Amino acid sequence: MPSNTRPITIILNANQSKRSIYLLPVDAPSQHSLILTEARNKFRIKSLSQIYLKGGTPFLPEQTLHLDVREVWVSKGEPYVGKDTPAPGTTGANAVGRVDVIAEESYIDPEAVKQLKAVAGLEGVVAAIGMPDLHPGNRFPIGCAIAAHGVYPALIGTDVRCGIALYRLAATPSRFIPSKIASRLRGLDDPWDGDTSAWLTERGVHKESEFDKPSLGTVGAGNHFAEICVVEEIKDEGTCEQIGVGSEVVYLLVHTGSRGLGKSILQAHSEHNPNPFYPEGSPELDTYIEEHDYAVRWAVANRDLVAYRIASCLGLALEEDDGTENDQSRPVMPEKLIDVTHNSVTRHRLSVGDQGLQDVWIHRKGAAPTDMGVAPCPGSRGDFSWLLQPVGDGNDNAHSLAHGAGRLHPRSAATLRKNVPGTTTGLGSEVVCTDSELMVEERPEAYKGVQAVVDDLEKRGCARGIAKLRPIVTYKVRNETPKK
Structure with a gap:
């Protein structure tokens, strides 16, 4: 195997019995494009357009795969249906945090709720609360507050302290x-x-x-x-x-x-x-x-x-x-x-189930x-x-x-x-x-x-x-x- 490549397993999201090993160039500037091209050829599905990491985190065109990533899921745009575990960098054996959406009159897009539930499964997350203005984002929902025993910079996003x-x-x-x-x-x-x-x-x-x-x-x-x-x-x-x-x-x-x-x-x-x-x-x-x-x-x-x-x-x-x-x-x-x-992370005391008050980091993504x-x-x-x-x-x-x-x-x-x-x-x-x-x-x-x-x-x-x-x-x- 060439030293400048590494093997990854490409998994078809809709039928996970279909898999293919691909030698991914480590320093390639367009890994996203290379993976999709390989998947379309191997699975004979030209409409494949989206890549997920384990746990449902989207892998975006401008990103480079973390060296710990060994598997990716490819889809035609349908939601992630892989095994419900966090991706490398977010791994951890924890129960899904509390999920709640504060909305009766406000319309809530189901995709935003799906994103919120995915966030609730990340390591250390104890609560994922959607506000009435909740709506889908590129990777994470917007209009929510996420409480965790630790910090996820990506949850706060690019416009810190908007x-x-x-x-x-x-x-x-x-x-x-x-x-x-x-x-x-x-x-x-x-x-x-x-x-x-x-x-x-x-x-x-x-x-x-x-x-x-x-x-x-x-x-x-x-x-x-x-x-x-x-x-x-x-x-x-x-x-x-x-x-x-x-x-x-x-x-x-x-x-x-x-x-x-x-x-x-x-x-x-x-x-x-x-x-x-x-x-x-x-x-x-x-x-x-x-x-x-x-x-x-x-x-x-x-x-x-x-x-x-x-x-x-x-x-x-x-x-x-x-x-x-x-x-x-x-x-x-x-x-x-x-x-x-609206976009920040701060320390607060929050009641966490039957564990009582705990010190947590509250990420506000549009809240x-x-x-x-x-x-x-x-x-x-x-x-x-x-x-x-x-x-x-x-x-x-x-x-x-x-x-x-x-x-x-x-x-x-x-x-x-x-x-x-x-x-x-x-x-x-x-x-x-x-x-x-x-x-x-x-x-x-x-x-x-x-x-x-x-x-x-x-x-x-x-x-x-x-x-x-x-x-x-x-x-x-x-x-x-x-x-x-």
Whole structure:
């Protein structure tokens, strides 16, 4: 056998009596493609398109097989039906953790539940809780909280500390013209011309990265956004008053994260294993948490800078329109009222079956924490958003809440591609987005209704809706020379 190859067993997922030994080139840049080509030829099935590792973890085209992997399962796209044991890097003789989905009114895709159950079978996992916004992800479900005796960096994903913050902008003007506000939001996708090093240092980030200059202070793509909004309805005046939310104020929601920094951290930790597991007390866990916390601070600083840049763009545009403007008005850092994370891992005490309270690591993959106070729950760009007050002891919901409405259709769904939606929503708000593909992927119909998500959390005793926010202008991306 050539020294630069190693044997692996390719197993047909739908009929596991069919197997083939393949000498896989160790240093090949496209192992995924080589395995599928070999499988299609050996099994005479041209439609084979997906590869699983033991336990059902997908093996992705950009990944390299861990040296401990000896078997792979190939499928035509059907779910994994192999032996229900974790893959190398996630092995362990443990019972499947508790699985629960907090949803009655919200639609939950069965594929998301299947992914959640697969996660519950990973080593050290004691609970896998789906929120009402649960929906399928590429490898793991989004909208869930996973409690484990150890840390899985891949569960947190590439955008460490993606989160949402609420800022106070100004008093509500007597005349509010969304299109005028939208026209002022320019240059926000360009690198900030200020001192990024000083900005980060002031916010507790004392190291530099290649992402500081080009990315700090930018929203990013996907479902990230910045949204100017006002209060539509207050349900709990006392709590709203405590956090500084009132009916005569213009607010800003900023939903973004650590940009490319978080992705680089995950890539470094999954270079040799697509889903590494770091048990408690391991040096790898300590190293990852240190890098995770660095990305957390960076993401907070990023949201703050996005808010500052938007306030700078607006100048006096939010003041009463008396026919004059002062573009030289001094920008002011908006007052931050709330900042919560959606992708992170933190230490908590959780009741684990009949074993009582235990210290566990709670991974939030698209979920808001309950220990940071009121949490925003944004709807789609054509829907209201809510502010949620956590309630209860946190055991049923793993100290977590929904982080938004959650996707109803995947980005590739044909049903979304009937046309490119307009920039004015059904609520009369304006959407700034010059990327037509992103407009299609993020159209309101792609998401669940946020009201059902809030209702489900209230019914389970996890949270109370204290205020509803109406969007005025939503910023996604503005390329001055838009794509055709």
